[in-house]
Amino acid sequence: MTDRWNWEINDFKESDFDLVGKQPLFSNDLISLNKNFISNCSKNYQPLDVPSQYKEIVDFVNKNYFKVNYEYSETVYDYEFLLLLTINNEEFFKSQDETLQVNMKNLIEYSILEILVKNFNSPLCKVIVGNIIKNIDNDKGFKDITLFKIYLSNLFNCSQLTGVQLTLYANLIPILSNPGHFLYELVFKYVTSHPRIGPKDMPLFFKIKSESLKTIEWYISGMTITTDDLQLLNTNQFFEWILTLLNTPGKVESLHKTILKTIFMLPDINYGSLSLITRNGILSYLEQISSGHTNLKLNLQEIAQKLEISASKRTLEWSNYDLVNVSKRLKL
Structure with missing residues (x-):
């Protein structure tokens, strides 16, 4: 085993794999990270409600095994493992003259900063983000030092944040680093005028609601939801x-599919189906919009079937056992 590892961050895409083959993470004295796999870690970030009891863990694995995308191009790294590699990679952090040099450009470009923010509740991430704030001034080539120092410092002004709050906040990073983005001004004003995210706040939510459909679609498409987020989302009447x-007229099929994709997540999490059915009347909505959106009928059927499979006895009783009938009617 060598005492020193060489690093490589390649940019091989799916179209390159037939030519170069699958690249091992460790090979001789080389650590080879793939830029697209790092991006997958942020883009496909999906915190899971992992149980603690052995029997429940077995059931959890069996339930989720087929949900994993096993395509090589969709590979993701374990975030803690990735971050431990990152802090030892001079592409991102370099100790020089008794100071820590932080390469903000690379942290942003390679989605590492997004991963740090999305996992900010982790003690490891808090330590890394804290060190970035302390040493960001050493990155003389980075022009947005003050802005990102404010952005990251805001996190330390908050109490424990839920996954969806952190995800929505992390989604602002690519915009803050791109002044030409159509949402830059909106996001800039939000970050600089909101020094903390309150326990009942969803970053940018009330601003977004009055924005264009394009902006709304961007906002919804970047969300991931867990059981811990349900109370926050219900408080903000997000599902309503x-x-x-879904009743928005015009050529907004892309927005509708984004919304249905978000709804499709919920039956997979604890109390997700219960929340949709009892609090938000999802069954009547599914039937109501199915007649006017024949192009979305398959999506609606899938949601109904998923709700039916995941429904608890309490949910079935609340719906007067009509869930099965709704699923059947949507197939007609």
């Missing part, structure tokens, strides 16, 4: 809002 958006 997106269900109302």
